[in-house]
Amino acid sequence: MNTDQIKKIRADFPILTEKVYNKDLIYFDNAATTQKPRCVVEKIEQSYYHSNANIHRGTHYLSIIATEAHEAARSAVAAFLNAGKREEIVFTRGTTEAINLVATSFGEAFCQAGDEIIISVLEHHSNIVPWQMLCERKKMKLRIIPMNDKGELNLSVYAALLNEKTRLVSVAHVSNVLGTVNPVAEMIQIAHERNIPVLIDGAQAVPHILVDVQALDADFYVFSGHKIYGPTGIGALYGKEKWLNAIPPYQGGGEMIQSVTFEKTTYNELPFKFEAGTPDYIGSTALAEALHYVQEIGIKNIADYEHELLLYATQRMNEIEGMRIIGTADHKSSVISFLVGRIHPYDLGMLLDKLGIATRTGFHCAQPLIDELGIPGTVRISFAFYNTKDEIDTFINALKRVVTMLS
Amino acid sequence: MTINELQDEIIEEFSQFDDWMDKYSLLIELGNSLSTLNEKFKTPQNIIEGCQSRVWLNAEMNDGMLIFEGESDAVLVKGIVSLLIKVLSNHTPDEILNTELYFVDKIGLKEHLSPTRSNGLVSMIKQMKMYALAFKAKQQ
Numbered sequence: 001m002n003t004d005q006i007k008k009i010r011a012d013f014p015i016l017t018e019k020v021y022n023k024d025l026i027y028f029d030n031a032a033t034t035q036k037p038r039c040v041v042e043k044i045e046q047s048y049y050h051s052n053a054n055i056h057r058g059t060h061y062l063s064i065i066a067t068e069a070h071e072a073a074r075s076a077v078a079a080f081l082n083a084g085k086r087e088e089i090v091f092t093r094g095t096t097e098a099i100n101l102v103a104t105s106f107g108e109a110f111c112q113a114g115d116e117i118i119i120s121v122l123e124h125h126s127n128i129v130p131w132q133m134l135c136e137r138k139k140m141k142l143r144i145i146p147m148n149d150k151g152e153l154n155l156s157v158y159a160a161l162l163n164e165k166t167r168l169v170s171v172a173h174v175s176n177v178l179g180t181v182n183p184v185a186e187m188i189q190i191a192h193e194r195n196i197p198v199l200i201d202g203a204q205a206v207p208h209i210l211v212d213v214q215a216l217d218a219d220f221y222v223f224s225g226h227k228i229y230g231p232t233g234i235g236a237l238y239g240k241e242k243w244l245n246a247i248p249p250y251q252g253g254g255e256m257i258q259s260v261t262f263e264k265t266t267y268n269e270l271p272f273k274f275e276a277g278t279p280d281y282i283g284s285t286a287l288a289e290a291l292h293y294v295q296e297i298g299i300k301n302i303a304d305y306e307h308e309l310l311l312y313a314t315q316r317m318n319e320i321e322g323m324r325i326i327g328t329a330d331h332k333s334s335v336i337s338f339l340v341g342r343i344h345p346y347d348l349g350m351l352l353d354k355l356g357i358a359t360r361t362g363f364h365c366a367q368p369l370i371d372e373l374g375i376p377g378t379v380r381i382s383f384a385f386y387n388t389k390d391e392i393d394t395f396i397n398a399l400k401r402v403v404t405m406l407s
Numbered sequence: 408m409t410i411n412e413l414q415d416e417i418i419e420e421f422s423q424f425d426d427w428m429d430k431y432s433l434l435i436e437l438g439n440s441l442s443t444l445n446e447k448f449k450t451p452q453n454i455i456e457g458c459q460s461r462v463w464l465n466a467e468m469n470d471g472m473l474i475f476e477g478e479s480d481a482v483l484v485k486g487i488v489s490l491l492i493k494v495l496s497n498h499t500p501d502e503i504l505n506t507e508l509y510f511v512d513k514i515g516l517k518e519h520l521s522p523t524r525s526n527g528l529v530s531m532i533k534q535m536k537m538y539a540l541a542f543k544a545k546q547q
Contacts, residue, residue, distance in 0.1 A: 347482050
């Protein structure tokens with residue numbers, strides 16, 4: 001993408017012209033959440049002003065168009081992930097709820113004492129704690145795939161961890177701390193040779209990589225809307241129909257039932273079986289708008305441009321004496337974790353903030369990984385397609401100034 | 408000096424700076440000049456874990472006065488630790504318990520004390536007051 005295109009894109013994101021502490025905002029915390037284009041915010045406003053009614057139940061005009069918009073959003077998510085059927089898309093509050101859903105419902109149907117779940121050392125807390133809770137509940141064991149010094153998973157150890165007690169593998173497509181893009185297609189294939197299903201946590205992948213759940217042959221794939229320019233509080237679970245049919249509902253309530261008597265309740269069909277209560281139809285519709293926006297620009301164009309930013313930033317950061325980039329995988333997304341000499345990440349992050357640069361510091365909700373690396377946390381910068389090389393230059397100057405102050 | 412006089416002194420010291428970076432330069436200076444906590448006090452009991460940085464705090468009673476010593480692995484946090492020690496150390500438990508700490512807000516460093524910041528500072532202040540309460544109970 002050229003400078004003019006980026007300029008045009010930036011104009012779609014009003015927040016990018018904000019000043020912080022009288023400085024131009026440089027937003028490098030996109031792995032935590034992305035900013036929203038005007039069309040997404042307008043969609044939310046438009047839905048509330050013109051088509052707000054509870055869905056799937058009303059016989060009136062507004063309810064019908066709201067229902068249509070929500071179901072069109074489901075089709076949009078299905079198309080975005082290239083799911084085989086739109087019924088395989090369940091709306092959730094986000095990645096965390098989607099993983100909890102699978103851990104609870106899959107765990108209920110298929111797991112028992114002595115069984116094992118496999119995750120990796122790269123996972124963030126959302127893909128650790130739900131499995132730990134399941135393991136505690138069912139007296140099971142959590143096995144961990146290790147990584148090498150560059151932050152790449154060790155696939156031969158992974159293959160050796162799989163055994164007849166393994167019930168499910170759950171790994172991140174992209175690490176939120178190191179940016180490592182895991183070879184998930186290969187990992188799924190290895191698990192499938194033993195008929196073990198795999199959940200892929202796509203929270204950090206969908207905004208940057210073209211995802212095709214059928215080509216990957218993923219059994220479950222989850223992501224959050226707010227990390228792909230959509231609103232907070234909405235996300236999706238893709239699940240193969242055979243699995244979603246085989247596992248029990250997650251929560252009970254309205255919408256997910258077929259008939260209710262005090263003696264017995266029968267459950268609705270897919271995907272409604274997993275969507276108890278009034279769904280976030282405003283959020284789903286706005287998410288579809290965000291996906292549309294991303295598709296208009298093209299994921300491939302986005303990936304190429306962000307890769308350019310990654311290479312440029314990495315090269316410029318290495319000008320700084322004492323620079324330690326944490327995570328140097330061969331295949332990396334636009335996330336850079338770093339430390340400089342022995343300076344504490346909190347100090348770096350606080351001072352960068354005062355110069356208008358939003359970064360993330362600390363454990364990044366991935367404490368076991370930070371412990372494994374033996375460091376006090378990192379500073380993380382993460383790019384979106386609205387970031388520029390000029391911003392990287394400003395960041396490098398700011399970083400040099402801050403490092404001098406703290407050395 | 409009373410605790411409030413000490414607080415006012417700090418507020419005045421910081422008020423000469425308009426620019427954030429100057430305020431932070433002073434904080435870094437304060438952090439760097441805080442004497443390191445004796446290793447024997449860096450015990451698991453004295454550690455206050457935050458998810459961003461860690462703080463160690465030691466308290467002892469000397470002649471009716473509570474003496475605090477502390478340290479942090481982040482220098483900005485260390486700077487604030489040094490200010491908290493300057494303000495609260497060498498006072499009676501009653502004085503410490505009856506104090507409202509307003510200086511952090513006044514010098515514009517309140518964000519370091521937001522409960523979600525989890526740099527250990529909020530817990531440190533709580534812990535300082537707990538020590539005052541515990542030593543007061545011991546005296547009675």
